[in-house]
Amino acid sequence: xxTFVYMTRCDGCGQCVDICPSDIMHIDKTLRRAYNIxxxxxxxxxxxxxxxxxxxxxxxxxxxxxPLGHSVRVHRDEEKGTIAWRIKFRNGKKDMDLLxxxxxxxxxxxxxxxSEVAAPSNEMRxxxxxxNEPKYVRMDEGGLHTLKSNGLKLKAGVYY
Amino acid sequence: xxxxxxxEDDIDILVAGxxxxxxxxxxxxxxxxxxxxxxxxxxxxxxxxxAVAQGLYAINCYMGTRFGENNPEDHVRYARMDLMxxxxxxxxxxxARHVDSAVHQFEEWGLPLMRNPKTGTYMRxxxxxxxxxxxxxxxIVAEAAKKSADKVFxxxxxxxxxxxxxxxxxxxGAVGFNVRTGNYHxxxxxxxxxxxxxxxxxxxxxxxxxxxxxxxxxxxxxxSAYGLMIEAGAKMTQMENRIVLARFKDxxxxxxxxxxxxxxxxxxxxxxxxxxxxxxxxxxxxGKEYLDTEGQHLSHKPIPTCLRNHAxxxxxxxxxxxxxxxxxxxxxxxxxEEIGWHNFLGMTVGQAVLWAATDVDPKYENPELTTSExxxxxxxxxxxxxxxxGPEDVSPEEYFWGYNRMTTVEGLFGAGDAVGGTPHAFSxxxxxxxRLAAKAACKYIDDGKAEGIRVSEEQISxxxxxxxxxxxxxxxxxxxxxxxxxxxNFINPRQGLDRLQKMMDxxxxxxxxxxxxxxxxxQIGLKKMKTFGEDLEMIAASDIHELLRAWELKHRYLTxxxxxxxxxxxxxxxxxxxxxxxxxxxxxxENWHVLTVSHRDRNTGEYTMEKAPLYHLxxxx
Numbered sequence: 001x002x003t004f005v006y007m008t009r010c011d012g013c014g015q016c017v018d019i020c021p022s023d024i025m026h027i028d029k030t031l032r033r034a035y036n037i038x039x040x041x042x043x044x045x046x047x048x049x050x051x052x053x054x055x056x057x058x059x060x061x062x063x064x065x066x067p068l069g070h071s072v073r074v075h076r077d078e079e080k081g082t083i084a085w086r087i088k089f090r091n092g093k094k095d096m097d098l099l100x101x102x103x104x105x106x107x108x109x110x111x112x113x114x115s116e117v118a119a120p121s122n123e124m125r126x127x128x129x130x131x132n133e134p135k136y137v138r139m140d141e142g143g144l145h146t147l148k149s150n151g152l153k154l155k156a157g158v159y160y
Numbered sequence: 161x162x163x164x165x166x167x168e169d170d171i172d173i174l175v176a177g178x179x180x181x182x183x184x185x186x187x188x189x190x191x192x193x194x195x196x197x198x199x200x201x202x203x204x205x206x207x208x209x210x211a212v213a214q215g216l217y218a219i220n221c222y223m224g225t226r227f228g229e230n231n232p233e234d235h236v237r238y239a240r241m242d243l244m245x246x247x248x249x250x251x252x253x254x255x256a257r258h259v260d261s262a263v264h265q266f267e268e269w270g271l272p273l274m275r276n277p278k279t280g281t282y283m284r285x286x287x288x289x290x291x292x293x294x295x296x297x298x299x300i301v302a303e304a305a306k307k308s309a310d311k312v313f314x315x316x317x318x319x320x321x322x323x324x325x326x327x328x329x330x331x332x333g334a335v336g337f338n339v340r341t342g343n344y345h346x347x348x349x350x351x352x353x354x355x356x357x358x359x360x361x362x363x364x365x366x367x368x369x370x371x372x373x374x375x376x377x378x379x380x381x382x383x384s385a386y387g388l389m390i391e392a393g394a395k396m397t398q399m400e401n402r403i404v405l406a407r408f409k410d411x412x413x414x415x416x417x418x419x420x421x422x423x424x425x426x427x428x429x430x431x432x433x434x435x436x437x438x439x440x441x442x443x444x445x446x447g448k449e450y451l452d453t454e455g456q457h458l459s460h461k462p463i464p465t466c467l468r469n470h471a472x473x474x475x476x477x478x479x480x481x482x483x484x485x486x487x488x489x490x491x492x493x494x495x496x497e498e499i500g501w502h503n504f505l506g507m508t509v510g511q512a513v514l515w516a517a518t519d520v521d522p523k524y525e526n527p528e529l530t531t532s533e534x535x536x537x538x539x540x541x542x543x544x545x546x547x548x549x550g551p552e553d554v555s556p557e558e559y560f561w562g563y564n565r566m567t568t569v570e571g572l573f574g575a576g577d578a579v580g581g582t583p584h585a586f587s588x589x590x591x592x593x594x595r596l597a598a599k600a601a602c603k604y605i606d607d608g609k610a611e612g613i614r615v616s617e618e619q620i621s622x623x624x625x626x627x628x629x630x631x632x633x634x635x636x637x638x639x640x641x642x643x644x645x646x647x648x649n650f651i652n653p654r655q656g657l658d659r660l661q662k663m664m665d666x667x668x669x670x671x672x673x674x675x676x677x678x679x680x681x682x683q684i685g686l687k688k689m690k691t692f693g694e695d696l697e698m699i700a701a702s703d704i705h706e707l708l709r710a711w712e713l714k715h716r717y718l719t720x721x722x723x724x725x726x727x728x729x730x731x732x733x734x735x736x737x738x739x740x741x742x743x744x745x746x747x748x749x750e751n752w753h754v755l756t757v758s759h760r761d762r763n764t765g766e767y768t769m770e771k772a773p774l775y776h777l778x779x780x781x
Contacts, residue, residue, distance in 0.1 A: 154556050
């Protein structure tokens, strides 16, 4: 639901501007703080809310169907590898804390640099295999599935 | 014009749009092209772009071949059944036989995949779906793409593909503008892998006013995959096959985990099961082959998505709405309740916001469902997209022209929403398609197919003029009126979008007409689209942000025109519940057990339609 920015918390750092997938978080040139320039193109994806170092961005449900008085807040921590949510209902009867992992590895350390991996052989180039296959598909010695290996053919027309 | 022209030359592989498809392409391209120049051009920031920007709570396409769970052909049969037969089974088989290796790599990279503590296999939500903590799915795969790419250009709205001036029908790169600086960017490239997205917001959404961004598919999915490729003259397939989703009302929160994992179910306002009572009439419409409810009961085959929609729509029309999701039973289990909420927070936070705002606690109240406005895309339970070559070892000759996932434009490849006829790829399958396209693109270059490409200065400067024209239009005409947005000479992008959505809704089968259309309506719609296309030449943008919206709208327009043409061509109702051809209310296998293929002439804009044969995987007895 559309985001808004608290005047006293925003320092105009632009992290939200940098991350917003919809290009709707912009810096107001007079106030030098961020704001949502196009609420009706906001997907409430929370990318900016998560990226804001000051928790200056929040969400107020769409005016055309969401009543006031609720809150869904979030804190995402790449170092800890977690995301923490707090949901508060309008009537105050429900107040939930939820925690989920965002990664199982130290952030950004376990992705291979493919330029440093041994180059594929010509035989592999001519095959249907992709990087790390077939072993990443199956653990036995078998190869990639083909029509032949699976006893199949393609036939034109209805199949029934 | 004050904007600079910035040329990036000698690119081997240009990835245009880096969602899951594009990131897969950029990552894999480095392995097959160690010394190749790989460049990404992305409208937003690849850390949070595409349909998975927000995260996902499940990977919906995983075979589990490693654990003996499924073979690729099982998934093909499932997709075929769900899409009423209309699948490019060569492409689907190819995706399915590779998809597990993508998922296993995601786990190594740190994506938290849930495990079944008893069996050690991944936690299944359904036969094809596994559960993940995927808040950071996109940043993780983006990291992989960044490691492989030579350069990543964020915030470039790619507006057009460049075409070779030396050889007809061969791609030569792409152009666009930076949505921050406004600068004109030219990417000269031997190949282009189109990883851009499908289309939200082309049909009038149910939400109004401020809520217009609350669409099921991301509002930044502007149909650019189709806009770019159609304009370049690539053939498209199955563009009539738009999708309608049954989702939680207003927030469009996902229902997959609710149905499959939490075992919630739907009922009408009287608390009755309603689906099965529509089955006899439905069987009349689509035939026993597509809805054999007795057989389905025995074989536990799922009911096709569109047919379940049909039951939903019919029940509401019969006056027994709303349809509720019965959550009150499952949510008594605190563990399942937590999963229910996490499911939203991981991929559709807005649904959690809405329930908090309306005090809907699914533990004590069964939430309402709705059927959405239609969407045009190619990776969910629908298969719109470009007509692409399949893999050499699988495809019959009508489906094969040299390079896997290459469109009918030489050197132009597709991944994800861009590829037609491959439904049920979802995130992992789109990433896999990107990998397949990357390998094929490297081979295309190594085979010498991209030699001698020439891009004239004229083409580059013509496109520059074209791109900035909406800014010029604004400058020239805006002072003719005192103030405000009403001007007799132009429309702005929002006004244009509203007009497009109204046309699509009323003439092409949107929710406002209960998904109904017919030949007459489609022809009127196409006539209106033609004048709209003329008016789009007079679209005005007051700043660079509006220029972005103007070009998104042009891509949406080209997508919509194609949807109109395909819907007109297929004279049957193949997917009741997605849309209805009122003048041909039955599924017609005698004439329409085929894939629809369109071609829009680059120069004249004229459409030609053809039927392509439909092949199915069968036992090789």
